[in-house]
Amino acid sequence: MTPVRTATDASSGRVWKKPPFIANPWVRYGLVAITLVYLYWAFSTLPFNWERIAEGMPRALRIFGGAFPPSFERAGLLWTGFKESFQIAFLSTLLGVFLSVPIAVMAARNVAPLPVYLLGRTIIIVSRSFHPVIVAILFVAAVGFGPLAGILTLTLYSIGFVAKLLAEEIEEIDWGQVEAMRSVGAGYLKMLIYGVFPQIMPRQIGLSMYQLDSNLRASAVVGIVGAGGIGGTLMNAFGRYDYDFAFAILLMIIGIILVSEGISGWVRKKVW
Amino acid sequence: MLEITNLVKRYGRNDPVLKGLNLSVDGSSVVSIVGASGAGKSTMLRCINRLVEPTSGSIKLNGHELVNLRGSELRHSRRRIGMVFQGFNLIDRLTVMENVLSGRLGYVSFFQALTRRFPQTDINRAFNLMERVGIAHYANKRADQLSGGERQRVAVVRALMQEPEILLADEPTASLDPKTSQQIMRLLQTLASEMSLPVLINIHNVTQARMYTDRIVGMRHGQMIFDGAPKDFNQDALDAIYGGIESPEEDSGEPQHQTAQEALA
Amino acid sequence: MVDHAAKLSDHVWSRYDRKEQWTRYAVYLATLIAIVWAVRDIDIFWPWVWDAPNQIQSLGARMWPPRFDTWNAIFHAMLETVHIATLSTMLTIFIALPVSYIAAQNTTPNKATLWLGRFILVSSRSVNTIIWALLFVAIFGPGVLAGILAVMFRSVGFIGKLMGEAIEEIDRRPVEAMEATGASKMKVVLYAIVPQVMPAFFAIIILRWDINIRESTVLGLVGAGGIGVLLQGSIDLFAWQTVATILLAIVALVILGEAVTSALRKKVI
Numbered sequence: 001m002t003p004v005r006t007a008t009d010a011s012s013g014r015v016w017k018k019p020p021f022i023a024n025p026w027v028r029y030g031l032v033a034i035t036l037v038y039l040y041w042a043f044s045t046l047p048f049n050w051e052r053i054a055e056g057m058p059r060a061l062r063i064f065g066g067a068f069p070p071s072f073e074r075a076g077l078l079w080t081g082f083k084e085s086f087q088i089a090f091l092s093t094l095l096g097v098f099l100s101v102p103i104a105v106m107a108a109r110n111v112a113p114l115p116v117y118l119l120g121r122t123i124i125i126v127s128r129s130f131h132p133v134i135v136a137i138l139f140v141a142a143v144g145f146g147p148l149a150g151i152l153t154l155t156l157y158s159i160g161f162v163a164k165l166l167a168e169e170i171e172e173i174d175w176g177q178v179e180a181m182r183s184v185g186a187g188y189l190k191m192l193i194y195g196v197f198p199q200i201m202p203r204q205i206g207l208s209m210y211q212l213d214s215n216l217r218a219s220a221v222v223g224i225v226g227a228g229g230i231g232g233t234l235m236n237a238f239g240r241y242d243y244d245f246a247f248a249i250l251l252m253i254i255g256i257i258l259v260s261e262g263i264s265g266w267v268r269k270k271v272w
Numbered sequence: 273m274l275e276i277t278n279l280v281k282r283y284g285r286n287d288p289v290l291k292g293l294n295l296s297v298d299g300s301s302v303v304s305i306v307g308a309s310g311a312g313k314s315t316m317l318r319c320i321n322r323l324v325e326p327t328s329g330s331i332k333l334n335g336h337e338l339v340n341l342r343g344s345e346l347r348h349s350r351r352r353i354g355m356v357f358q359g360f361n362l363i364d365r366l367t368v369m370e371n372v373l374s375g376r377l378g379y380v381s382f383f384q385a386l387t388r389r390f391p392q393t394d395i396n397r398a399f400n401l402m403e404r405v406g407i408a409h410y411a412n413k414r415a416d417q418l419s420g421g422e423r424q425r426v427a428v429v430r431a432l433m434q435e436p437e438i439l440l441a442d443e444p445t446a447s448l449d450p451k452t453s454q455q456i457m458r459l460l461q462t463l464a465s466e467m468s469l470p471v472l473i474n475i476h477n478v479t480q481a482r483m484y485t486d487r488i489v490g491m492r493h494g495q496m497i498f499d500g501a502p503k504d505f506n507q508d509a510l511d512a513i514y515g516g517i518e519s520p521e522e523d524s525g526e527p528q529h530q531t532a533q534e535a536l537a
Numbered sequence: 538m539v540d541h542a543a544k545l546s547d548h549v550w551s552r553y554d555r556k557e558q559w560t561r562y563a564v565y566l567a568t569l570i571a572i573v574w575a576v577r578d579i580d581i582f583w584p585w586v587w588d589a590p591n592q593i594q595s596l597g598a599r600m601w602p603p604r605f606d607t608w609n610a611i612f613h614a615m616l617e618t619v620h621i622a623t624l625s626t627m628l629t630i631f632i633a634l635p636v637s638y639i640a641a642q643n644t645t646p647n648k649a650t651l652w653l654g655r656f657i658l659v660s661s662r663s664v665n666t667i668i669w670a671l672l673f674v675a676i677f678g679p680g681v682l683a684g685i686l687a688v689m690f691r692s693v694g695f696i697g698k699l700m701g702e703a704i705e706e707i708d709r710r711p712v713e714a715m716e717a718t719g720a721s722k723m724k725v726v727l728y729a730i731v732p733q734v735m736p737a738f739f740a741i742i743i744l745r746w747d748i749n750i751r752e753s754t755v756l757g758l759v760g761a762g763g764i765g766v767l768l769q770g771s772i773d774l775f776a777w778q779t780v781a782t783i784l785l786a787i788v789a790l791v792i793l794g795e796a797v798t799s800a801l802r803k804k805v806i
Contacts, residue, residue: 378719
C-alpha cells in the first residue's frame with residue numbers, strides 16, 4: 001500500500017464531480033425551476049375544499065366501518081348485475097371483433113386505396129380518443145339507460161383497439177403470399193381470404209380474448225353512468241350508503257377480474 | 273495471512289461442493305487455483321468474502337475469523353477483501369469514476385454515496401490507481417463504452433479502492449482475448465508485489481497459471497489434490513486434476529516476456 | 538408414418554386433424570349457445586335497438602354546430618384535468634417505488650413483505666380509476682382531491698407492477714460486486730439497482746402520465762373534478778352544442794398529450 005499513499009500526497013487536490021445528468025446548466029436549473037413553479041401554480045389554483053376534506057377521516061372510518069362485513073344478502077341483485085355485465089362484454093366483444101375486420105382492412109395501407117384508408121383511420125382514431133365512460137354517457141343520452149348503451153359503447157371501444165392492432169398486423173404481412181394468390185387469378189376478396197386472413201388469424205383470436213377481458217373490466221365501469229351491468233348496482237349502493245353491499249360488489253369485481261385475467265392469459269398462451 | 277481450515281460447503285442435501293478444504297496463503301504471494309468446472313473453485317473464493325455461506329469450517333484473515341460474522345461486522349470484513357469477477361460486474365450505466373469510487377461504499381456514509389461526494393483522499397486514490405493501470409482519461413466515460421480489458425482494469429481498481437488485505441479474482445481473464453488476458457495477469461502479479469498483497473486467482477488457463485503465479489493449487493471434486501510451485505506442476509498433476517474430465521486451456525504461442533509497463537500500455 | 542401413407546393413398550385432405558376438429562366444433566357450439574342465451578336473456582327493449590341509429594343521428598344533429606361561448610370555463614376545466622393527471626403521477630412515484638421494491642422477488646426483505654407488495658399491486662390494479670373516484674368522493678366530498686387520490690390509487694398498481702418487473706430483470710452481477718465491497722443494502726440498491734432501472738422508470742412514468750390524462754377526463758362524471766364535471770353539467774342541461782365543444786377539447790387534449798409523451802420519450806431514451 002505504501003507507494004500509493006505517497007503518490008496520493010504528491011498529487012492531492014485533484015477534483016472530481018459527477019457529470020450532471022443534463023449537461024447544459026441552463027436546461028438543468030431551468031427544469032428544476034419550472035417544476036417548482038408548476039407545483040406552486042397547480043396547488044394554488046386547484047380548488048380544494050379544505051373544510052369538506054377535513055371531515056374525510058371520520059367519514060372514511062364510518063364508510064369502512066359500514067362496509068365490514070361485506071353483505072352478500074342481496075345475492076339476486078348481485079347475480080343480475082354481473083350477468084348483465086358479462087352479456088354486455090360478450091356481445092360487444094363479438095360485434096367489435098367482427099366489425100373490426102373490415103375496418104382494419106380499410107385502415108391498412110397495403111390493401112386499401114387512399115380514400116378508404118383515410119376513412120378507416122378516421123374511424124379508428126375517433127373511437128380511440130374518448131374514454132369509454134364518455135362514450136357511454138353519450139349513448140345513454142341517445143338510446144336511453146340500459147345494456148344497449150353499454151353494448152354500443154364497448155363495441156366502439158373494441159373496434160378502436162382491435163382494428164388498430166389488426167391494421168398494423170395486415171400492414172406487416174408477408175406480401176409474397178398475396179402475390180401468389182393474385183398470380184393464380186384470385187379476385188380481391190379471395191386474395192383477402194386466402195392471402196391475408198390466414199396470416200392474421202392467430203393474432204385475431206388472441207386479441208379477441210384480450211378484448212373480452214378488458215371489456216369485462218370496462219363493463220363494470222360504464223354502468224356507473226347508466227349503461228347497464230354491475231356498475232349501476234355499485235353506483236346505487238354508494239348512493240344509498242349501503243357500504244356493506246358496495247364492498248361485496250367490489251370484492252366480486254376484483255375476484256372476477258382476477259379469474260378472467262387468468263383465463264384470458266391461459267387461452268392466449270394456448271393459441272399463440 | 274489467510275487460513276482456511278476444514279472448509280465444507282453443501283447446497284441443500286446434495287453432495288458437498290467443498291469437502292474439508294485446507295489452505296493458507298501468506299505475504300504477497302500470488303496463488304492460482306486450477307481445476308475443472310464444478311471443482312468448487314468459485315465456491316471456495318465466494319466463501320472467503322461470504323457471498324456464499326460456508327456450511328462449516330473456519331476462514332481466518334490476519335487472525336480474524338470470517339465465518340459466522342453478521343450484519344455490519346460482515347460488511348466491515350468484506351471491505352478488507354477485494355474481488356475481481358469473470359464478467360467484470362461493473363455498473364454499465366455509471367461512469368468509470370463512479371464505478372471505481374463504488375469500491376469505497378463500505379467506508380462512506382449513505383448520504384455521501386447518494387450525492388457522490390466522496391472524501392478528497394478517496395478521489396486522489398482513485399486517480400492514482402487509474403493512472404497506474406492506464407484508465408484515468410476514461411474517468412467520466414460510461415463503463416459500457418470501454419473494451420473488455422479496460423473494463424477489467426476498472427474492476428481491479430475498484431477492488432483496490434477498498435484498501436484490501438487480500439485480493440480474490442474469479443476467472444478474471446476468462447472473458448478476455450489471449451493478449452488482454454496476459455496483460456491483466458501481469459497487472460495482478462505486479463500489483464501484488466507492489467502492494468505486498470496476497471492474491472488468489474481462479475484460473476482455467478494452466479499456461480498462465482504457471483507463468484504469472486508463485487504457487488498453484490489444484491482442485492478436484494471439492495478437494496485439494498495439488499499444492500506446489502509452478503515448476504512442480506507437471507503432467508501427472510495435470511492428469512490428476514483434469515484427467516477424464518476435460519482438457520485444460522493451453523496457450524500455443526511462446527510466452528511473451530514483456531515488462532509490466534508494456535503490459536499496461 | 539403409416540397414417541400418413543394411408544391418407545395419401547386415399548387422397549383425403551383436411552385442414553385440421555380429428556382432435557383439433559372436435560375442439561373447434563366444441564368452441565363454435567359453446568360460442569353459439571352463449572350468443573343465443575345472451576341475446577334472449579339480456580334486458581333490452583328491441584324496438585329501441587332498431588331505432589338507435591335514428592336516435593344517435595338526432596343527438597349528433599343537436600350537437601351541431603359546437604358553441605364556443607363557454608370556452609373560458611372549458612379551458613380552465615382542461616387545465617384542472619391536466620393538473621390532476623400530472624400531480625397524481627408525480628405523487629404516485631413516491632408510493633409506487635417502495636411498493637415495487639418489496640414486490641420484486643430479488644429485493645423484497647422477506648416472504649411477508651413480498652405478499653404485502655403483491656397484495657397492494659393487485660388491489661390497486663383491479664379497481665378502476667372511476668370506482669376509486671366513487672370511493673374518494675364519498676370520503677372527501679366532490680372535488681379535485683378525490684380525483685387526484687383516485688388516479689394515484691390506480692397508478693400505484695400500474696407503475697409498481699412494471700417497476701417490480703424491471704427490478705426483477707436486472708443483471709445480478711453488479712449487485713454481487715457491490716455486496717463484495719462491504720456496502721450496506723441501501724447502498725447496493727443505490728449503485729447496482731437504481732442505475733439499471735432508470736430507463737424503464739422514465740418510460741413507465743411517461744406512459745402512465747399519458748394514460749392518466751385520458752382517465753382524468755372522466756373523473757368529473759362522478760364528481761371528482763376536471764373537465765368531466767363540466768361535461769356532466771352540460772349534458773344535464775341538454776346543452777348539446779357545449780357538449781360538442783367539450784368533446785372537441787378532449788380530443789385536442791388527448792392528441793396534445795400523445796405529442797408531448799412521444800417527444801419526451803425521444804428526449805429521455
